[in-house]
Amino acid sequence: MSTDTLRVPEPLIRAGALIKYNSLLRLRDPSQLISYLVAPMVFMVMFQPLYTKALDYGSIQAVTGQLMMFSVFAMSIVANSIFVEREWLTWDRLRASRAARAELLIGKALPVFFVLLIQQAVLIVFGWAVVGMPFPKSLGLLTLAMCVWGFALLGMGAMLSTIVRSRGDLFVACDVGALLISSIGGAILPVDLMPPWAQAITTFSPGTYGLSMLRSAVQGDVVGTLQPGVICLVIGLICGAVATFRLAHGWGRSHLV
Amino acid sequence: MLEATDLTKKYDEVQALDGFSLSVAAGEICGLVGHNGAGKTTFVDMVSGLLRPDSGAVLVDGVPPHETRGEIGISPQHIALYRPLSVREHLELYGRLAGLRRKALKAEIEELATAMQLTSFLERRAGLLSGGQQRRTQAATALIHRPKLLLMDEPTAGADPETRQALLDVVKQRAAEGAAIVYTTHYLNELADLKASLAVASHGKVIARGSSAELLDGLPGEVRVRTTDHEYHRATTDPTAALMAVLAEARGTVESVELRNPDLDDLYRSLAVSDVH
Numbered sequence: 268m269s270t271d272t273l274r275v276p277e278p279l280i281r282a283g284a285l286i287k288y289n290s291l292l293r294l295r296d297p298s299q300l301i302s303y304l305v306a307p308m309v310f311m312v313m314f315q316p317l318y319t320k321a322l323d324y325g326s327i328q329a330v331t332g333q334l335m336m337f338s339v340f341a342m343s344i345v346a347n348s349i350f351v352e353r354e355w356l357t358w359d360r361l362r363a364s365r366a367a368r369a370e371l372l373i374g375k376a377l378p379v380f381f382v383l384l385i386q387q388a389v390l391i392v393f394g395w396a397v398v399g400m401p402f403p404k405s406l407g408l409l410t411l412a413m414c415v416w417g418f419a420l421l422g423m424g425a426m427l428s429t430i431v432r433s434r435g436d437l438f439v440a441c442d443v444g445a446l447l448i449s450s451i452g453g454a455i456l457p458v459d460l461m462p463p464w465a466q467a468i469t470t471f472s473p474g475t476y477g478l479s480m481l482r483s484a485v486q487g488d489v490v491g492t493l494q495p496g497v498i499c500l501v502i503g504l505i506c507g508a509v510a511t512f513r514l515a516h517g518w519g520r521s522h523l524v
Numbered sequence: 525m526l527e528a529t530d531l532t533k534k535y536d537e538v539q540a541l542d543g544f545s546l547s548v549a550a551g552e553i554c555g556l557v558g559h560n561g562a563g564k565t566t567f568v569d570m571v572s573g574l575l576r577p578d579s580g581a582v583l584v585d586g587v588p589p590h591e592t593r594g595e596i597g598i599s600p601q602h603i604a605l606y607r608p609l610s611v612r613e614h615l616e617l618y619g620r621l622a623g624l625r626r627k628a629l630k631a632e633i634e635e636l637a638t639a640m641q642l643t644s645f646l647e648r649r650a651g652l653l654s655g656g657q658q659r660r661t662q663a664a665t666a667l668i669h670r671p672k673l674l675l676m677d678e679p680t681a682g683a684d685p686e687t688r689q690a691l692l693d694v695v696k697q698r699a700a701e702g703a704a705i706v707y708t709t710h711y712l713n714e715l716a717d718l719k720a721s722l723a724v725a726s727h728g729k730v731i732a733r734g735s736s737a738e739l740l741d742g743l744p745g746e747v748r749v750r751t752t753d754h755e756y757h758r759a760t761t762d763p764t765a766a767l768m769a770v771l772a773e774a775r776g777t778v779e780s781v782e783l784r785n786p787d788l789d790d791l792y793r794s795l796a797v798s799d800v801h
């Protein structure tokens with residue numbers, strides 16, 4: 268095929284280049300993803316007997332709970348991938364390049380979004396094959412739920428990375444944030460088993476909606492998936508908008524303490 | 525090619541730019557010099573489209589920078605490289621972002637790597653490079669797509685003499701091909717080598733602009749006479765007269781006579797450029 272007959276449009280070339288090099292950066296720093304895959308697998312197996320005693324949907328809770336918790340931890344992969352661009356001063360170089368804002372965002376977001384999906388998919392398969400979670404009733408619904416949850420995480424992680432003032436802040440925000448979001452969201456202690464006052468505060472954690480969406484998706488409950496799904500989408504959109512605004516303006520010199 | 529008029533920029537207490545104007549023609553290398561904090565990098569960031577001026581305007585080839593971004597090649601003052609990516613990957617990334625297609629990109633990388641002496645570490649990750657190697661890599665990412673306007677902010681800081689010369693040669697070649705180049709440096713003799721025109725910045729504005737011949741014209745050179753007794757220095761615009769005068773009063777036997785033409789250091793001194801108010 269000669270390049271004259273088939274010329275790829277420039278925006279696609281640029282977005283493609285950004286996706287390629289962002290993926291390379293992720294691949295060369297795989298330790299986070301690996302630990303966020305192995306740890307939940309261990310916990311799933313550990314908690315499964317406990318949950319099956321306490322709940323009808325015990326094995327689903329064991330799998331989706333850990334999946335939610337460690338996918339929230341994986342938010343730090345998103346945050347880190349953006350934060351290094353600030354730390355290395357490379358973001359301004361991209362901003363000054365010919366690439367449009369949308370191309371930069373797609374190049375940055377797609378690889379980490381893919382990482383988030385892979386993590387969820389691997390954990391679902393592990394949950395079904397090893398932990399004894401029933402096979403999802405609708406793979407389409409589950410995929411949709413995983414994408415929506417991935418989008419919410421992407422937005423939250425991106426926002427965090429653009430508003431913190433130092434790497435230390437980012438560590439704290441990601442670690443403490445992930446623990447709060449996931450535990451209040453019912454990843455460790457299922458919401459149904461919480462005392463009423465605790466159940467009341469679960470509404471404030473995005474994890475609550477993520478978990479109930481994923482659980483309903485595994486059970487094949489369309490309405491139960493879509494309702495929290497809309498909330499997750501909104502969270503992703505709002506956080507994503509804040510991140511996009513910050514990224515578009517850059518930080519100049521005044522950015523990191 | 526580049527036209528900046530009356531740029532101002534204020535940060536809390538610092539007036540970083542204070543009526544900064546500078547025009548650079550196609551094919552011209554403009555040596556931008558000035559004390560630390562004079563506003564050189566702030567100016568470069570504005571031309572890159574990264575920073576908006578409080579007032580004033582920048583035009584690159586007739587349009588504002590954010591509309592022409594691809595036509596500009598930038599080598600920032602501070603190292604901005606992806607530590608896990610190799611030198612070749614950097615050149616590929618910035619080349620592709622500038623719209624180079626595969627074949628052209630490959631050819632440009634080969635040519636530039638040879639000219640800039642990057643071949644021996646082309647596959648090495650940026651994080652593993654020495655400081656001077658990183659700086660050359662960064663300069664190469666600015667050059668890869670043959671931009672019409674090149675902004676090089678201290679591109680030779682920390683480079684050894686040989687590689688510095690390699691970079692200067694590439695810069696000269698790009699100017700000969702018609703690129704407008706803004707070249708910031710604290711090494712004034714580089715600018716003589718580049719045959720650059722000069723812009724001297726001080727406290728946020730350009731206080732002297734012209735060819736080095738114009739700016740040096742009328743500046744005192746120096747006469748040095750060493751005798752067995754003493755060493756005589758005299759600043760002068762009329763070397764012959766000064767030499768006669770020195771010889772007339774000199775005691776002892778003359779050992780050496782030296783006439784030094786005014787250079788950029790003298791210009792700097794004559795403009796009393798400093799960051800002390």
Ligand SMILES: Nc1ncnc2c1ncn2[C@@H]1O[C@H](COP(=O)(O)OP(=O)(O)OP(=O)(O)O)[C@@H](O)[C@H]1O
Binds near residue numbers: 519538562564566601
């Ligand atoms: N974001 C900022 N916040 C506050 N002050 C700033 C900011 N950016 C630049 N400045 C100030 O503006 C002035 C001009 O800085 P600039 O970096 O342009 O100088 P420069 O001429 O490049 O100096 P050097 O030769 O040291 O590189 C400095 O006093 C600097 O401290």
Ligand SMILES: [Mg+2]
Binds near residue numbers: 564677
């Ligand atoms: Mg500077």
